[in-house]
Amino acid sequence: MMDRVAIVTGGSRGIGRAIVDRLVRDDVRVITCSRSSRPRDLPSPVVWVRANVADTTDAEGVVSEALSSFGRLSLLVNNAGVQIEKPVADSTDADWDRVIGVNCRGVFNMCRAALPPLTDAGGVIVNIGSISGVQADPGMALYNASKAFVHGLTRSIAIDHGPAVRCNAICPGWIVTGMADDAFALAKDPDAARLDAVRRHPSGRLGVPADIANLVSWLASEDAAFVNGACLTVDGGLTAASPLNPGLF
Numbered sequence: 001m002m003d004r005v006a007i008v009t010g011g012s013r014g015i016g017r018a019i020v021d022r023l024v025r026d027d028v029r030v031i032t033c034s035r036s037s038r039p040r041d042l043p044s045p046v047v048w049v050r051a052n053v054a055d056t057t058d059a060e061g062v063v064s065e066a067l068s069s070f071g072r073l074s075l076l077v078n079n080a081g082v083q084i085e086k087p088v089a090d091s092t093d094a095d096w097d098r099v100i101g102v103n104c105r106g107v108f109n110m111c112r113a114a115l116p117p118l119t120d121a122g123g124v125i126v127n128i129g130s131i132s133g134v135q136a137d138p139g140m141a142l143y144n145a146s147k148a149f150v151h152g153l154t155r156s157i158a159i160d161h162g163p164a165v166r167c168n169a170i171c172p173g174w175i176v177t178g179m180a181d182d183a184f185a186l187a188k189d190p191d192a193a194r195l196d197a198v199r200r201h202p203s204g205r206l207g208v209p210a211d212i213a214n215l216v217s218w219l220a221s222e223d224a225a226f227v228n229g230a231c232l233t234v235d236g237g238l239t240a241a242s243p244l245n246p247g248l249f
């Protein structure tokens, strides 16, 4: 376990931070990054790199830092992501550059830079996709499409780079973070929308970042050795329901 070295992108807050904390508890040596300064409460053994994953040189720099700090790389978690709440007709070129730059190019940049050392180590990639890459959330066109790209890239890496590298995606549902709050804020009545969302979760609650971090931990382990090219939904059962309006039955 102590030999494992992981990169987690977007570890400053939210789901990424929970993944960092979980991997540290799993005795993995962790490098994480975001566009901001190092968070004050980040555990001291964690290596911090200020980097924008949409930038090819920055992405390569994160992988170089992992190799210079620890000599190897065994796990890449592509978590960094952004969302813009607009339909296609209102989306600008700048919106395209931002969402596609981070959510698509960023994941591609990190995978391309990390694949050589991951191949040497027999490593693992976990990409954070979304249920929005399968079902469309209203008013989030570029975001929805960007997550479908993540799912597709996950399958391609699995088939092109196996058996040396295993690659899977996690498709979270509603996980309570700043990003989820921004999406609920789109509703005419955000509190009513949140209450309605909770009611439609068979698990009776929204998700928390640790729900995703727990699956990252398992996917990175030998227990998941035969799980490859999969997009695993973690949404408290939300998308298990038929699209019929349950209030009418």
Ligand SMILES: NC(=O)c1ccc[n+]([C@@H]2O[C@H](COP(=O)([O-])OP(=O)(O)OC[C@H]3O[C@@H](n4cnc5c(N)ncnc54)[C@H](OP(=O)(O)O)[C@@H]3O)[C@@H](O)[C@H]2O)c1
Pocket: 009, 010, 011, 012, 013, 014, 015, 016, 033, 034, 035, 036, 051, 052, 053, 054, 078, 079, 080, 081, 082, 102, 106, 128, 129, 130, 131, 171, 172, 173, 174, 175, 176, 177, 178, 179, 180
């Ligand atoms: N929350 C949900 O309900 C939900 C549902 C499905 C999927 N997801 C996915 O889960 C992932 C994490 O979401 P979250 O809710 O934790 O979001 P969040 O709270 O907004 O955190 C996003 C993280 O990504 C970093 N980041 C953003 N752009 C970056 C860039 N260009 N380069 C490097 N780091 C960057 C942010 O740090 P800086 O701003 O400092 O760069 C932050 O650390 C995303 O991929 C998101 O699409 C979330």
